Amino acid sequence: MQGPSPAPSRYDCVVIGAGHNGLVCAATLARGGRSVLLLEAAAQVGGAALTREFVPGFRVSAGAHLLHLMPAELIRDLKLENHGLEWAAQRMTTTALLGDSAPLALSPGAADHPGLSAADAAAYAAYTARMRRFAAALAPIFSKVPPRLGSTAWSDRMALLRMGWQIRKLGRRDMRELLRIGGMNVYDLLEENFESAALKGALGFDAVLGANFGPRSPGTVLTLLYRLAAESSAGASGLSQPKRGMGALCDALAKAAVAAGAVIRTQAPVANILVEADRACGVALESGERILAENVISSADPKTTFLKLLGTAHLDAGFVRRVDHIRSRGLAAKLHIALNRAPPFRAVSEAALRGRLLLAPSLQYIEHAYNHAKYGEFSASPVMEITVPSVNDPTLAPPGQHVLSAIVQYVPYALKEGWESARPRFLDAALDALERVAPGLRGCIVGIEVSTPVDLQREFRISGGHWHHGDLAFDQILMVRPVPGAAQYRSPVEGLFLCGAGCHPGGGVMGVAGRNAAQQVLKGGWFS
Amino acid sequence: MMESSSSHFKQPLLKTPFHRRARELSQVDSFIPWAGYTTVDVFTTAEQEYFAIRNAATLYDLTPMIKYRVIGRDAVAFLNRLVTRDVAKLKPNRVAYCVWCNDAGHLIDDGTLFRLGDSEYRICTAQRQIDWLLDSALGFEVQISEVTEQLAALAVQGPTSCAVLKAAGLRGVERLKPFETSDFTLDGAGAAGGQRLTVSRTGFTGDLGYELWMEPGAAESIWDILMLAGRSRGIRAIGSQALNIARIEAGFLSPNFDFVSAEHTIRIGTDRSPLELGLGWLVDFNKGHFTGRRALLDERQRGPQRQLVGLDVAGNKPAHNALLYKDHGGKREIGHVSSAVWSPTCKRNIGLAMVDAPHFKIGSTVWAEIYLSRELVWERRMSHAQVVERPFFAPERRRATPPAEF
Numbered sequence: 001m002q003g004p005s006p007a008p009s010r011y012d013c014v015v016i017g018a019g020h021n022g023l024v025c026a027a028t029l030a031r032g033g034r035s036v037l038l039l040e041a042a043a044q045v046g047g048a049a050l051t052r053e054f055v056p057g058f059r060v061s062a063g064a065h066l067l068h069l070m071p072a073e074l075i076r077d078l079k080l081e082n083h084g085l086e087w088a089a090q091r092m093t094t095t096a097l098l099g100d101s102a103p104l105a106l107s108p109g110a111a112d113h114p115g116l117s118a119a120d121a122a123a124y125a126a127y128t129a130r131m132r133r134f135a136a137a138l139a140p141i142f143s144k145v146p147p148r149l150g151s152t153a154w155s156d157r158m159a160l161l162r163m164g165w166q167i168r169k170l171g172r173r174d175m176r177e178l179l180r181i182g183g184m185n186v187y188d189l190l191e192e193n194f195e196s197a198a199l200k201g202a203l204g205f206d207a208v209l210g211a212n213f214g215p216r217s218p219g220t221v222l223t224l225l226y227r228l229a230a231e232s233s234a235g236a237s238g239l240s241q242p243k244r245g246m247g248a249l250c251d252a253l254a255k256a257a258v259a260a261g262a263v264i265r266t267q268a269p270v271a272n273i274l275v276e277a278d279r280a281c282g283v284a285l286e287s288g289e290r291i292l293a294e295n296v297i298s299s300a301d302p303k304t305t306f307l308k309l310l311g312t313a314h315l316d317a318g319f320v321r322r323v324d325h326i327r328s329r330g331l332a333a334k335l336h337i338a339l340n341r342a343p344p345f346r347a348v349s350e351a352a353l354r355g356r357l358l359l360a361p362s363l364q365y366i367e368h369a370y371n372h373a374k375y376g377e378f379s380a381s382p383v384m385e386i387t388v389p390s391v392n393d394p395t396l397a398p399p400g401q402h403v404l405s406a407i408v409q410y411v412p413y414a415l416k417e418g419w420e421s422a423r424p425r426f427l428d429a430a431l432d433a434l435e436r437v438a439p440g441l442r443g444c445i446v447g448i449e450v451s452t453p454v455d456l457q458r459e460f461r462i463s464g465g466h467w468h469h470g471d472l473a474f475d476q477i478l479m480v481r482p483v484p485g486a487a488q489y490r491s492p493v494e495g496l497f498l499c500g501a502g503c504h505p506g507g508g509v510m511g512v513a514g515r516n517a518a519q520q521v522l523k524g525g526w527f528s
Numbered sequence: 529m530m531e532s533s534s535s536h537f538k539q540p541l542l543k544t545p546f547h548r549r550a551r552e553l554s555q556v557d558s559f560i561p562w563a564g565y566t567t568v569d570v571f572t573t574a575e576q577e578y579f580a581i582r583n584a585a586t587l588y589d590l591t592p593m594i595k596y597r598v599i600g601r602d603a604v605a606f607l608n609r610l611v612t613r614d615v616a617k618l619k620p621n622r623v624a625y626c627v628w629c630n631d632a633g634h635l636i637d638d639g640t641l642f643r644l645g646d647s648e649y650r651i652c653t654a655q656r657q658i659d660w661l662l663d664s665a666l667g668f669e670v671q672i673s674e675v676t677e678q679l680a681a682l683a684v685q686g687p688t689s690c691a692v693l694k695a696a697g698l699r700g701v702e703r704l705k706p707f708e709t710s711d712f713t714l715d716g717a718g719a720a721g722g723q724r725l726t727v728s729r730t731g732f733t734g735d736l737g738y739e740l741w742m743e744p745g746a747a748e749s750i751w752d753i754l755m756l757a758g759r760s761r762g763i764r765a766i767g768s769q770a771l772n773i774a775r776i777e778a779g780f781l782s783p784n785f786d787f788v789s790a791e792h793t794i795r796i797g798t799d800r801s802p803l804e805l806g807l808g809w810l811v812d813f814n815k816g817h818f819t820g821r822r823a824l825l826d827e828r829q830r831g832p833q834r835q836l837v838g839l840d841v842a843g844n845k846p847a848h849n850a851l852l853y854k855d856h857g858g859k860r861e862i863g864h865v866s867s868a869v870w871s872p873t874c875k876r877n878i879g880l881a882m883v884d885a886p887h888f889k890i891g892s893t894v895w896a897e898i899y900l901s902r903e904l905v906w907e908r909r910m911s912h913a914q915v916v917e918r919p920f921f922a923p924e925r926r927r928a929t930p931p932a933e934f
Contacts, residue, residue: 278817312667313609316631316819321663485631492822 019047051247214370584762734778
């Protein structure tokens with residue numbers, strides 16, 4: 001820097017990172033009457049909830065490609081539909097791809113497959129109804145600020161009681177069942193309920209999507225219930241696809257934030273959080289510019305926020321140890337394929353192609369895929385969540401051509417042999433897996449892009465490249481997410497808040513963390 | 529040294545470099561384990577050894593003290609975040625008594641911090657805690673290594689200690705001020721001639737005294753030359769029992785007697801903060817952040833619930849582990865004694881005790897429930913005790929520079 005630096009500007013709130021949570025947080029704060037500056041390192045808003053061109057003429061959601069966890073009331077409150085949010089598809093179906101045989105179609109009420117036994121069909125209805133009841137009981141927990149552990153404050157005790165009451169309210173039989181299965185693995189649970197390997201594979205997939213788990217890992221029923229509860233808490237729209245991709249959602253959020261008075265600056269990467277007299281008082285940009293603020297709210301992951309932006313010198317050693325120990329290495333990659341025609345999935349109807357396709361033909365298959373990851377290798381036969389967003393939204397590809405977007409697991413962040421040399425073989429393995437359910441797919445490819453967790457880390461500045469900024473597991477959810485001492489969006493440093501996916505209730509384009517954090521800032525004191 | 533660490537499983541307790549000398553002088557074969565070493569509890573009798581501390585000179589082997597070397601660009605920043613005192617104020621060749629806490633502001637340990645050069649520090653402490661130090665080093669450019677086995681350490685304490693060191697050939701040692709360190713080369717052509725060692729004017733006796741830090745290979749010859757030089761000044765090797773009497777008189781805390789490290793406690797409510805332990809003077813709230821600062825600020829605002837104090841107990845029976853009561857009847861329990869001894873020098877029955885608010889105020893009266901074995905017939909005695917200032921014994925000679933020629 002040369003010359004005198006300009007007088008630093010001053011805001012009530014500076015929000016770091018314009019991903020969906022940062023945007024929701026900024027919009028909520030601005031609507032609460034605060035002066036808000038939202039800083040984004042990239043050239044556009046969205047963070048990992050971004051639509052971008054990956055092959056000339058082909059656009060795709062760079063991270064999550066389906067929206068199903070954002071609460072309907074949040075979309076309503078921020079008037080996102082007035083700010084340009086449109087839907088390409090809602091209530092999308094799920095179809096499990098099964099290689100040689102016809103695919104399995106899943107809807108909330110029924111599973112449809114020629115090979116399905118009457119017993120499985122009946123069990124499916126009972127199982128989904130029961131899981132929905134459990135999810136509904138757990139749902140209220142998701143929208144709230146989690147209580148503090150060890151606190152004797154009235155509000156914390158009430159929040160814990162409410163959690164207990166939600167579960168007790170299920171009635172004796174359901175409560176017992178919920179407590180019985182809560183600690184199980186999803187493999188055992190599905191084995192208890194179903195015969196069909198295909199059905200079990202499809203239902204088990206959601207328990208491990210985005211997680212560092214195989215179906216036999218402990219706690220996978222909890223991760224499944226967690227997803228279902230978040231979905232239940234969000235409202236009734238089910239799996240949805242915003243028109244023009246996930247980036248359009250963030251554009252609408254940005255418009256809502258600006259309309260409420262927030263200022264957004266892109267290409268303004270934050271170098272560090274400023275602290276004075278043990279209080280966060282602003283940020284310094286990488287350019288050297290200093291921006292002062294009463295409150296700093298970071299949507300960056302907890303490790304980035306505390307260890308890099310804030311610095312450990314401002315924190316207690318035990319707290320730093322806990323942050324350092326957060327399990328935050330991603331295992332999910334994103335695969336984008338530009339196609340010169342619709343993908344040739346075997347026996348998949350046009351209607352099914354509009355929905356979500358799963359490549360997880362059995363629990364064995366998923367577990368085998370996970371085995372590789374345990375030893376630092378990518379899955380030889382990966383599992384995938386596939387969408388063909390251009391079917392519902394022709395704006396994403398040139399006329400007649402298509403985009404395939406897939407979340408591919410398991411793809412370790414810390415690959416033993418290193419990503420430099422492994423990338424082409426990983427891509428081959430993924431394409432082979434696709435080719436088995438879509439013969440001839442390779443012949444239709446116009447262009448390809450792969451984002452491994454290492455790429456996600458680089459592109460979106462997420463430490464470990466983890467979609468959720470940290471595994472969603474029993475020891476990293478609710479009042480211990482991201483760590484005790486920062487689980488209520490507040491940090492040990494007065495005036496510094498967290499609002500990202502690393503907080504309760506986690507990632508998955510929910511926006512709840514952003515909203516809750518903003519409400520904590522607006523409240524001021526603890527639960528006052 | 530690698531040899532001893534790699535074969536430690538064959539030899540449950542290590543021997544210090546002074547062990548052979550200690551073995552020769554031990555009359556009662558009373559050895560106790562200390563941090564993985566075997567060390568002397570008593571050579572002859574604790575009383576005889578104690579009186580040498582207060583009237584002559586003594587050698588005490590403190591090699592088992594855990595020693596960590598801290599170097600690196602961020603050494604000061606790291607140490608300032610670790611301990612509660614302001615390390616930036618510590619000048620080269622100075623020593624500071626420090627404590628460090630966990631996030632809750634509870635004491636993990638106390639120890640002495642040496643600044644050996646511009647950017648080299650040494651932490652001396654009673655208990656191993658490399659894990660806590662390494663966790664505390666996250667985000668700091670600093671290297672921490674344990675050097676316990678690379679250094680032999682010997683405390684030379686007592687009114688004639690300075691004279692003994694001078695006679696042993698440490699020229700200029702009398703100019704060393706309290707909490708100062710200096711390097712020396714031994715004069716003379718004897719076995720120890722030319723030996724180099726570092727001397728700090730520190731100790732655990734509250735008396736005039738020094739601590740000597742040296743290569744393990746030089747340990748025996750330095751021991752010998754000190755014994756020779758001190759013969760006419762009543763020098764004597766002492767064990768831990770005698771030292772314990774002196775440290776209670778000096779009001780110093782002993783880990784696992786007066787507090788348990790917060791890293792080791794498992795029961796809720798047994799951790800202690802520096803404010804509770806009467807070490808508030810070591811806590812610098814204005815130096816910037818350190819681990820436990822926010823919790824200690826809260827505690828300061830609330831006011832301490834209990835405090836470690838000195839006790840002057842009636843009678844001559846030490847109040848070992850005595851429970852303390854508000855009333856003679858023993859209805860209202862208000863604390864306990866953590867260290868107790870009959871002070872031979874003060875001729876007082878003294879103790880260190882943890883006492884609940886508000887009874888810890890100087891001058892408060894409490895009642896100590898003392899159990900006495902009279903030839904295996906047990907008696908219970910309620911003794912009147914008064915909360916008094918620490919230390920109980922603090923002679924001027926401990927600070928005098930140069931010390932008087934005793």
